[in-house]
Amino acid sequence: GYMPEERGLYPGMKLREQIEYFATLHDVNDQAAEKAATHWIRRLGLAGREDAKIDALSHGNQQRAQLAVALVHDPELLVLDEPFAGLDPGGVDDMRQVLAERAAAGVTVLFSSHQLDLVEDICEAVAIIHHGRLVASGPVEELRRGDRPRLAVRVGGDADGAWTRSLAADLGEVEAVRPEGTVLISLTTGADSQRILDLARAAGPIEHFSFEDRRLSEVFREVTGASVGQAEAEHAAAGVSR
Numbered sequence: 001g002y003m004p005e006e007r008g009l010y011p012g013m014k015l016r017e018q019i020e021y022f023a024t025l026h027d028v029n030d031q032a033a034e035k036a037a038t039h040w041i042r043r044l045g046l047a048g049r050e051d052a053k054i055d056a057l058s059h060g061n062q063q064r065a066q067l068a069v070a071l072v073h074d075p076e077l078l079v080l081d082e083p084f085a086g087l088d089p090g091g092v093d094d095m096r097q098v099l100a101e102r103a104a105a106g107v108t109v110l111f112s113s114h115q116l117d118l119v120e121d122i123c124e125a126v127a128i129i130h131h132g133r134l135v136a137s138g139p140v141e142e143l144r145r146g147d148r149p150r151l152a153v154r155v156g157g158d159a160d161g162a163w164t165r166s167l168a169a170d171l172g173e174v175e176a177v178r179p180e181g182t183v184l185i186s187l188t189t190g191a192d193s194q195r196i197l198d199l200a201r202a203a204g205p206i207e208h209f210s211f212e213d214r215r216l217s218e219v220f221r222e223v224t225g226a227s228v229g230q231a232e233a234e235h236a237a238a239g240v241s242r
Helices: 015-025 030-043 059-071 089-104 116-122 140-145 162-166 193-203 216-224 228-241
Strands: 077-081 108-112 125-130 133-139 150-155 172-177 183-187 206-211
Touching: 015 030, 015 059, 030 059, 059 077, 059 089, 077 089, 089 108, 089 116, 116 140, 116 216, 125 140, 125 216, 133 140, 133 216, 140 216, 150 193, 162 183, 162 193, 183 193, 193 206
Parallel strands: 077 108
Antiparallel strands: 125 133, 150 183, 150 206, 172 183
16 A cells, blocks of 8 residues: 555545545455445544545545555555655544554554654654665664663753763763753763762762663764755755656
């Protein structure tokens, strides 16, 4: 089942007619197509709009209609391009739930998206492609963990993270200091985090001390050298140029 980013529907066709038509293109008989269309219209919150033409639907409901078309023939593989684009929070939740249900049923779900917060929550594995090259791939948890564990430490009264000036090189290096004073430390291999805790305690009261995974947006920046917003802009420009 395929759901393109750009509309892949016939704008002048009615919703039910459209879904049933695409089902028959996959050799689903008329009776089964009607039953499947009814199911997905109800499941995707489109009940009451069966006779509406596609171009009369809201953007979010057109997205739901595209998903119904992709699912109506019960595919074993589902391929979606930016499936969450233009959806309100309720629509995003509905889409996430449907994709999770399909995956739990044994369907392979493959989708592309620049909304990395959603990718983090939904996906088991990720591949990052930059300028046509695969630059990182693997389980989401492994990519977020990275090669070196990260500690987040905040010492009360030290908004600049000055206590880290005595951090030994064999323990790690400071990645960043957040505005509230939380220091992100990338640990070296085999480093003893308790030594860092002792060092922080000597500087003042500990307000925060925990291991912290990176966000996928950070991983993206590290492996591509670009922000997600820049990548989206380049993607859009490439689409126009084609």
